[in-house]
Amino acid sequence: MESRCENCIIRQLNALKALDKNELKRISDTKISKNIKKGDFLFEEGEKLNGVFCVRNGVSKLSKMSDNGKDQIIKIATKGEVLGQRSVISEESTNLSAIALNDMEVCFIPKTELAESVNTNPNFTKELLLQMATDLKIADNIIVNMAQKNVRQRISELLLYLEDTFNIDDEGFIGMVFTREDIAGIVGTAKEACIRALSKLNKESLITIKGKRIKLDNKTKLQAIVDGLAN
């Protein structure tokens, strides 16, 4: 399933869109397509990355192990996202682990090629800058939510986000299934608390749970919960 970056629409979703034809050729010649199986690491916290991973397909969780042994999911990365960008830019070992949540197709792009473009193409660098600025803003929001919202609010917010990100299947359920443990890891709580919050929302008819799948039945109310206007 090898293909050329020049023809890859995915790059429109990230900073690579600022590259010109020649740069794309260069990168396409050096990139390596990889298939990652569900559950496998793309990379692990502390690893020194020699490049970044551009997600063509599949979903990955970016997580960080805390001292107490539980890991906190910082971000869910989907098609078009570039992983490892931050640590490659600052030339440090990565502060996060990336694990595939389903089978993935990714392109590995060596950092030498990126560095080349950073040095010669100001538009690319600016695009990277914009990307980082956005990530930073998102991180600020997460910090506030973690500090000031309760589990019920954070889960409601996550559900709205997930439906938005993964769309819905033919039955109206969120088009991607997460284990309760992963949901708990995103929300930053114990999985039991997560399960209880979900089944409470279920009982209140705000969501429907069918196996592991979740459907949102009342987004308005869920949003109100997030905003602290309802409980």
Next chain:
Amino acid sequence: MESRCENCIIRQLNALKALDKNELKRISDTKISKNIKKGDFLFEEGEKLNGVFCVRNGVSKLSKMSDNGKDQIIKIATKGEVLGQRSVISEESTNLSAIALNDMEVCFIPKTELAESVNTNPNFTKELLLQMATDLKIADNIIVNMAQKNVRQRISELLLYLEDTFNIDDEGFIGMVFTREDIAGIVGTAKEACIRALSKLNKESLITIKGKRIKLDNKTKLQAIVDGLAN
């Protein structure tokens, strides 16, 4: 107390160090020095910033109001830090408020001048990128701490950070005084919980409290608490 950027050592602490002589002259000609009094806003959440603020002296808190009306302090900014950078880069209104915690001297640099340098000086852009990458990593850590550490651990960590950042006075106390409410705002808790955690640390002889000032008496033990190896 007007002075020229060319002679200002502060810029070594941030991305402005990548500017060349001509750029520094240009910026020096357009910058505006301001004195901000304790308690005053540098800018307020939602405001459209026309430039950034380079801190020459004093301390500022960057905070974000959450829906429940409490504000969460995202960062404490000191000498050398540039505020408003993120929102100027992404040309959005700012997502944070900046309030002076003591009297401050800052230089306002118009965004047109920054944009000029971003467009013409790749080194400057790269410096900005590095800065953002660092900020992002810090934010990731904060998220994990918020999600997985308790108030006692977060406060211990903050104290170690504060002593490191503000040094100590002649009596060994941290060289900057924060209200308990601000500490609570940083740590993301109610001020009562913050007070109780502090006075517990005090009773245990890990810290000494004298009025509002705090001295660390056993950093090893405090670090152990942060790391979850002691309680």
Next chain:
DNA sequence: CGCTCAATTGAGCAACTTCAAAATTAGTGG
């Protein structure tokens, strides 16, 4: 001295965590 704001303490309550056990689901090999 009286006023105001910050700090402290107390007490009750709600939210979360943790450990343990039961129920359900998924996966594997025959």
Next chain:
DNA sequence: CCACTAATTTTGAAGTTGCTCAATTGAGCG
């Protein structure tokens, strides 16, 4: 396709932590 094992989900219950409201103390200031 079934049976069996492993893993995940769910529920229960006890114990902590942290939140909130209210009252008290203390410090700074005109």
